[in-house]
Amino acid sequence: MDLVQVFSNSGDLAGNNRRLHFCPQCGQRLHQKTLAKFERQRCDRCAFVHYLNPHPGITIIIRSREGKVLIGRRSERSRYGGRWCLPGGYIEYEESFIDTAHREVAEETGLKIRIDGIVNVVSNHLDDLHHTLVVVLTGQQSGGILRPGDDLTALRWIDGEQHKEIGYAFEADRSIVDCYFAGNIKILPIDPGAEQRLA
Template identity: 30%
Template sequence: MTKANSSGREVHVAVAVIERRGRILIARRPDHAHQGGLLEFPGGKVEPGETVQAALIREIAEETGLKVPEDSLAPVIGIRHDYGDKRVFLDVWHTRDAIGEAEGREGQPVDWLDPSELRDDQFPAANRPIIRALRLPGVLAISGPFDEPRKGLEILESSLAVLDPDEPAMVMLRAPDLSEDAYLAFAEQAVRRCRELGHLPLLHGPAERYTRIPSAAGIHLPWREARTLESRPVPVSAWFGVSCHDEAQLAHAAALGADFATLGPVLPTESHPGQPALGWPRFQSLVARATLPVYALGGLGPEDVPRARELGSQGVAGIRYWWRESD
C-alpha cells in the first residue's frame, strides 16, 4: 500500500479485499514504512482526479500484478482513523474476480489467508473493522415473539431449518416478553442448539447476560443499554453488537468498541407500525459515515443482501423471513 503523506489533511486510501476460494490476499508492510512490519490489504492513495476504482486497479496491478475488472469491485466499508501523525479514510472494496497470480512486485511478502487467521494485532489499528467485516456473515437472524421458553425453543427448531446450512448465520436470541430467569433458561438451550448447527448465537439484552452464558458467541445490546456504557462490556473474543437508529448512536457504538451495529428501520415494518423508516438513500448516507460494519434492519430479508452490500453495509438483519410464528 502506498505510503500516505503526514500533512494535516485526511488522506483518501483505496483498500482491496481480494478473495479467492475463500482466502484473502494479504501483504506485509516494509519495516521502514509507516506501521512497518504489520500486515495489510493491497491498495494505496487515491490521486487527485482519480476514482477509487481506478486507484484500486492501478495499485493492485503495481503491487501484485493482478488485473481487476472494474465491474467486479463492490464496497465493503469506509473507515476514518486518526493515527496521531496522520488521518486516513480507508475506502474498502471487495472482489472475487482478480486475474493472474499474485506476487509482491515491491519486494513485499504476500500470502492468501483464511479470514479466521487474521488477528487484530497483526494489522494497523484502522483495519480492525475490515477484519470484522470479513468474519461476519451476511445475514443476522433475529428471533420473533414468544411468551415462554418451551414455545420459543419449538419455534427456534423449525426456524433454524430455514437457514442455509452451508452459510453460517448469526442468530440473535431476542425475547423481550420473558422474565430474566425464563430468558436464561431459553437462551442456554438455544445457544447449544445453534452451536450444534454451526450458527453463531448472540444473546440480547443487558451485557451481564453474557457472563451467565459465556458459551454464546456474543451479545447484542438494545440502544437503551448501550447508551449507558462508556467502554466495551464483553471480551474482544466475543461478538459485540449495538442496535442503532441514527448517526450519533452509530458513533457511540464505535466508541464502545462494538464489532457491528444494526441500523433501521430501513423500510416500514409490521412489528413497529408508525415508526418512520430511514429509506435506502438515508441508510446509505449513514453507513458511509459509520466506522464499523452495519446490518440493514427493518422489512428486509436475504433477497435484500445484494442491495444492502452494494450500499456498503454488511448485510441484512430480520425476523419475519425466517422465524416461524406459532399457530
C-alpha cells in the first residue's frame, strides 16, 4: 500500500477535445505551433497562446473519531454516476486550496471541518477532456450536520473492511483510502495561519 501520485486511464490524452478554433482575445483563426515540444494553438495577430493545463482540485479524507472515512455517492447526472468518491472539487480562481476544501465539504456533506494537513498530491489523467491535479487533504468534523448536497446523493462512513467493497469513481480515491486504512499516510501540516485567516 504505497502512495501513488500519477494515475492515467488508457486512451487519447492529447487535449484534442480542448482545442479552440478562434482566438478568444481577437477572433482570429488560431494556428498549430510547437511550443516546448507540445503542439499548441497560437494567434498570429495578437500572440495569444491557448495553453493546455490540468485543472487543480482538492479531495479530502474526513476521519471520524473511530477512524472511519466519509465517502459520497455521485448523482446519476454526474460523471461516474452511482459510484463513490471522497468529497472534493475544483479550486475556483478566487480561492486557496484550503478555501476550496472548506467550501466543497460544506456543499457536499453539510459539515464544517478542521483540516489537519496534506497527505498526497495526484496527477489524474482521466480522459482527453479531464486532467486534474489534486491536493489530497485530511481533516475531521468540527461542526455542521451530515447531509448530502451538490453532486452527492448519499454519504456513508466506512471502515477498512467496508472500503474493500466500494465501487469508487476514481482509482486515485481508492488508492489513498487503501493507504489510510493500511496506516501508511503521513500528514504534512498546513500553515495554521491559513486556517485562521478563514475564521
